[in-house]
Amino acid sequence: ITCSAESKTVVIGLAADSGCGKSTFMRRLTSVFGGAAEPPKGGNPDSNTLISDMTTVICLDDYHSLDRTGRKEKGVTALDPKANNFDLMYEQVKALKEGIAVEKPIYNHVTGLLDPPELIKPPKILVIEGLHPMFDPRVRELLDFSIYLDISNEVKFAWKIQRDMAERGHSLESIKASIEARKPDFDAYIDPQKQYADAVIEVLPTQLIPDDNEGKVLRVRLIMKEGVKFFSPVYLFDEGSTISWIPCGRKLTCSYPGIKFFYGPETYYGHEVSVLEMDGQFDRLDELIYVESHLSNLSTKFYGEVTQQMLKHADFPGSNNGTGLFQTIIGLKIRDLFEQIVASKAAAPLEATKA
């Protein structure tokens, strides 16, 4: 017996612009699988890869075909497909999926150069995260599940200011300019990928505070495609109905501006989807159990697992709002999807012998 078909790697795609919470999401995901992910031991200290028992997360920036100087000379951004090697991305993701190790390039974010490659062994779950996991149709076809983190311009701006101005000393003007400069390529090559995603986490300014522009309180929508194999959407109260829910009161402490949930069916780029929405933020994370007890189809292994995961990583960004909650839920859904795929493969050879 070769370790081919039966031990095939499950491949997950996570798309988002940089600085939009992909690393935070990955930390929540690997935690659901019960282990922290670390860079490969003894390798290049600037490697972008994260490895744990179950998962290997590779950063698609490693498939840049043009380094920083090359991009500058040609006048293209990292978002432009011309700066990326999709043939190699496809070959290597395909190989890993088939159980074959690859020598993956490393894009060094410090120097802006391409470093010598590193050996990546086929994991149980391979996550490809970055700007273009759903851009190339061949790569897209290899994905067992795909997620798009859709951060609205207002919120992206607020987060960038917080990081680049407060922590890195950039000016407001330079932050505005860098966002503006990326925007045409973002709109052309990154944003359109959301139509292919099985789940989209959309992050918008709150509707609970009129004309809010602080970007602190968020309205977050989890858009879940219907009819995806091994994925059945989470719902609130009653599957398929439309519900607006304000949980604040005796069982949930809410200070201004409160919390509002919404659930219902919608269409998204021509696909039937279920949407779960949370506007506002939690005051007390332990009370999340009250909200969790009203959600169904969470794919938890025990009562309260969502709340436990959220409490465990209370220090991660977004733990008090829908970004953390929905990232955690998608993590559980991916664990469930993985287990179903493994089970279906174990059953497959039996089916074959029956015939």
Ligand code: ADP
């Ligand atoms: P990426 O890996 O996509 O570059 P990170 O997960 O490192 O993004 O997040 C980048 C920064 O964005 C964080 O340091 C934080 O300031 C901000 N951020 C990310 N996710 C959230 C969130 N859910 N809520 C608030 N800020 C966030």
Ligand code: G6P
């Ligand atoms: C994006 C890419 C990075 C790239 C960065 C800056 O965030 O994900 O790979 O390094 O843009 O690009 P630059 O061309 O300015 O180095």
